[in-house]
Amino acid sequence: MKSKKIPERLESKRLLLRKLNHTDAPGLYANIRDKEISRWLSGVPYPYPKDLALKFVLTAIAKFENKKRFTFGITIKGIKKEAVGVISLEKVDYKNKNAMLGYWIGKKYWGKGYMTEAVKEVLSFGFETIGLHRIYANVYSENPASERILRKFGFIFEGVEREKFFKEGEWQDYLTYGLLKKEYSKAM
Numbered sequence: 001m002k003s004k005k006i007p008e009r010l011e012s013k014r015l016l017l018r019k020l021n022h023t024d025a026p027g028l029y030a031n032i033r034d035k036e037i038s039r040w041l042s043g044v045p046y047p048y049p050k051d052l053a054l055k056f057v058l059t060a061i062a063k064f065e066n067k068k069r070f071t072f073g074i075t076i077k078g079i080k081k082e083a084v085g086v087i088s089l090e091k092v093d094y095k096n097k098n099a100m101l102g103y104w105i106g107k108k109y110w111g112k113g114y115m116t117e118a119v120k121e122v123l124s125f126g127f128e129t130i131g132l133h134r135i136y137a138n139v140y141s142e143n144p145a146s147e148r149i150l151r152k153f154g155f156i157f158e159g160v161e162r163e164k165f166f167k168e169g170e171w172q173d174y175l176t177y178g179l180l181k182k183e184y185s186k187a188m
């Protein structure tokens with residue numbers, strides 16, 4: 001699986017998901033520096049330092065190239081060429097064929113079904129293109145939009161790590177959702 005040629009673009013009806021490039025940094029910065037986004041992401045600080053976006057993009061490119069993490073910029077066809085969010089398969093474990101799904105999109109694009117569309121493409125990429133057996137996601141509790149997306153694709157709630165992170169001045173529970181290839185195949 002590691003030697004396989006990896007596509008750098010995934011396409012759906014309204015979206016083009018593509019490997020990031022350094023020109024994406026300003027657009028990502030403009031969208032991620034929002035408390036309502038960082039609130040739900042463990043590695044994203046608030047306030048968000050400007051140079052962090054470029055660092056993130058450069059790391060994402062390097063990790064994509066060595067197949068350790070597949071981060072796709074989310075671009076909306078006919079609206080924006082720059083990425084307005086990202087979706088990734090990270091912590092790719094080739095031996096055990098599993099990876100973690102993560103995503104965010106700028107607030108002005110919420111509620112239009114974009115992330116559902118992006119997740120569908122990335123699940124297909126994970127299970128069919130790179131041959132994963134299991135994809136999982138970690139979600140802070142009280143993030144119903146994210147849980148809803150996962151459940152729509154058949155992800156199963158597997159458990160909770162209680163008070164794992166201290167964020168927003170409070171201890172936050174962290175939920176794990178998992179999806180096996182056989183469950184995905186049945187649902188698609």
Ligand SMILES: CC(C)(COP(=O)(O)OP(=O)(O)OC[C@H]1O[C@@H](n2cnc3c(N)ncnc32)[C@H](O)[C@@H]1OP(=O)(O)O)[C@@H](O)C(=O)NCCC(=O)NCCS
Pocket residue numbers: 036037038040041102103104105106109110111112113114115116117137138139140143144145146148149
């Ligand atoms: C979570 C997030 C990615 C959703 O993106 P989106 O493009 O708005 O998602 P979609 O429109 O595809 O789907 C959202 C679903 O959640 C539902 N939803 C939204 N808010 C909800 C709420 N408060 N309660 C219950 N369901 C809710 C929507 O109705 C939709 O379900 P439906 O298709 O059955 O109607 C986006 O809000 C985001 O980037 N949030 C901040 C970062 C984040 O939470 N990332 C995930 C970390 S695990």
